[in-house]
Amino acid sequence: MNNEHIKQLGDAIKSVKSGEVKNFYFVACGGSMALLYPAHYIYDREIDIPAAIYSSNEFIHRAPKALGKGSVVILCSHSGNTPETVKAAEFARGKGAITIAFSNLVDSPLWKAAEYPIHYDWGQDADAAEENNGMLYRLIFGILEEVISNEKYGRALKNVDNLQKIYKYNKEATAEAADEFGKKYKREKLIYTLASGPNYGVAYSFTSCLLMEMLWINSNAIHAGEFFHGPFEITDYDVPFIVIKGLGETRPIDDRAHVFAEKFSEKVEVIDAATFNMEGIDEDLRGYFAPLVAGVILRQYADRIAEHTGHPLSVRRYMWKMEY
Amino acid sequence: MNNEHIKQLGDAIKSVKSGEVKNFYFVACGGSMALLYPAHYIYDREIDIPAAIYSSNEFIHRAPKALGKGSVVILCSHSGNTPETVKAAEFARGKGAITIAFSNLVDSPLWKAAEYPIHYDWGQDADAAEENNGMLYRLIFGILEEVISNEKYGRALKNVDNLQKIYKYNKEATAEAADEFGKKYKREKLIYTLASGPNYGVAYSFTSCLLMEMLWINSNAIHAGEFFHGPFEITDYDVPFIVIKGLGETRPIDDRAHVFAEKFSEKVEVIDAATFNMEGIDEDLRGYFAPLVAGVILRQYADRIAEHTGHPLSVRRYMWKMEY
Known part of the structure; x- marks a missing residue:
């Protein structure tokens, strides 16, 4: 700056x-x-x-x-x-x-x-x-x-200065998982995301911008609590879910959705903030910073789907190409 | 009462x-x-x-x-x-x-x-x-x-007393369209809904409760304004959309999504409040009552998918059947 x-x-x-x-x-x-x-x-x-x-x-x-x-x-x-x-x-x-x-x-x-x-x-x-x-x-x-x-x-405010280090560490730590995800899910036509609390926005942007916009994969960012009030009935052994699990007060909502998804689907990918390296972020503030790290990790997941499908994230058919 | x-x-x-x-x-x-x-x-x-x-x-x-x-x-x-x-x-x-x-x-x-x-x-x-x-x-x-x-x-408050009459009229007026919809869309695995303003809730409940929960059809209630900031890239000639168009101040948002969907998809169903019979509801209040009528019409659409697929709206695989 x-x-x-x-x-x-x-x-x-x-x-x-x-x-x-x-x-x-x-x-x-x-x-x-x-x-x-x-x-x-x-x-x-x-x-x-x-x-x-x-x-x-x-x-x-x-x-x-x-x-x-x-x-x-x-x-x-x-x-x-x-x-x-x-x-x-x-x-x-x-x-x-x-x-x-x-x-x-x-x-x-x-x-x-x-x-x-x-x-x-x-x-x-x-x-x-x-x-x-x-x-x-x-x-x-x-x-x-x-x-x-x-x-x-x-x-x-001081913790913000450590974001770069944390991003780098967690990207490296999940590079292999991201590549496996890209390979495993590259033929899927639909992938749901589940999240709650401060992490719902990350599910929303992964759904709207990465899956739907950039990869042309159908999706819906389902609130992990709302899941049980309708959407969960579409769960089946072959329906893919990405569950984003946060830290702190809203984690029980994510836990419940995660347990259910694991029970009835064979295609559940978990982005779990409890496994992130959050060194440099104070313990009591990690829940607030977790969505930022989840976003970086998910971006890498999308990169690897792009790599395995040969559909680059930069491809558009409508956006920037016409008036709408 | x-x-x-x-x-x-x-x-x-x-x-x-x-x-x-x-x-x-x-x-x-x-x-x-x-x-x-x-x-x-x-x-x-x-x-x-x-x-x-x-x-x-x-x-x-x-x-x-x-x-x-x-x-x-x-x-x-x-x-x-x-x-x-x-x-x-x-x-x-x-x-x-x-x-x-x-x-x-x-x-x-x-x-x-x-x-x-x-x-x-x-x-x-x-x-x-x-x-x-x-x-x-x-x-x-x-x-x-x-x-x-x-x-x-x-x-x-007086207008509320006329809801029954309006529901009945609009249900009857859309019975044939609903049946055609049920026949035409009965093999779809995914149907998106689009709405904004006071009508977004109707899109949400149709997506979460009727399509996903009761009919096991994949869906996402896309906000008609947000559509252009990511989700619209999944639009294609064979991707089905239900566009719910309201009255009044948020209608321009719906119009824009409708025009786009019509242009690139051959499977667009429109629930347009401008075509509803709203007799008994004051002109300046119709925008607020439109979602209620849209909800009744959409319920009938779901009924007809159920009829044509032989999958009754009452069927569940998880809800009420287990602890979750």
Whole structure:
């Protein structure tokens, strides 16, 4: 981060003043929305101010009446060009809300639309602490530190600096499992994902962006608790599931879905945060950081399906190719 | 409704006092949670108090910090026996929240757990105005009438009385289309649903409860706006979609998904609220009542798949048959 980026982040954090916030909205589309899920979860857990998450277009057309002065709207678009998210920022700002937007591209339309734009790094040489998830966590724990007195948030901010090391370690540790997964599942036409709590967003982005968008494999990110209220009836010996198991308070929900899936399907792949190396993340904060690590591991799983099927993750038939 | 049921509803409405409410939570599992979606939508639109919806188990384990005195928690379980929802009511009540619970079964565990239980009718002879959706709308518009001065809510309450007539008319008007659908789609292994705004819940329950649970057909309720941020890449000439199109402010989101689906798939079924007979529902309130009608129509579609496949909607392999 250069000085300007540090200042952007600091300005955004300082814009949120204790006692003046009525509610938080997390607003984006697709993978960027999924990225905001853990932040929504952390705010639900840590602060007694209501928070909600919406897809940008739903947010604009739904136009929640609680949106206005005293609202803090946190948005994200990698390119900063997603029209719905740009409009959502303009809409929220017009209503008097504080708008904070993450974008890789400085001076993008989203950058200009939001009151507080924040740059994040991306690419081979980027440090994880300065990528999208790292910067988002800096913001959300930074705001918590500013408005609530609890030493834990300062520790969380320090933990962000260790993301790069953790990503690297866990990617290496799961490389072989990912390759086996790619080989075993390469002919599947449908793979379900299961998760809950802070990890639901990772299941959602793996389903929507990696399986459906990039690999053209049918999927549904089933909430592990909701599984038992309908969807579990499609379970059979040959129906594949990826179960993402988190740490902490929502883990019992994942455990229950995992036990059931294992019992009736022969194709269950588990991404279990209890097996992650989380050295450098404080024990009491690991549940919040687990989805970030799960996301990195799952990306590698998708890479290996791509490799074994010969269908690169970069292939699209509609996206970026036409007006829609 | 007998006098006791009228009193229950009235007591629940009067428990919500203007100026004392901090936030609303809608909490249930599966189809009952889906039922609460339009209520969540209506509250987002009509009242400047934040509202959120959670699956019961997620709600309990997530334990939002904003839950407490000043929270109103609206729950539902048909049998009143869903353990997660019973626990959610106890949990919320223990935190000092007002708890209002719908159940068909009087004196069920949920009935006893909630401070304000409300009975709804069910079965062949029930009037739609006294079934789950009808009673829920009586409650939510009743509360709005109590805390906000707007003549529209009184009209909405009167409109509820016409649900039975509307259901009957629209069921009859779509009986043939439903049968054609059942015949045409009976060999499909996967059918996607698309919806947004107040209709997303109907897509969710059709996907989770009717297609996956009752018919063992794979599915995913894709938000019509999110469709373009990943999932739409699985669209192909032979991929079936049911597009639920609502009325009013979120209809442009549905339109866009519909146009795209029609362009690239030869298997698109549209449930379009603009074609519903909504006589007896005031023009400005039709968008809020449309999901209820769409639900009745979709149920008939599921009935006809069941008929053509010979797989009755009552068949289960896991639910009610074992511990899970």
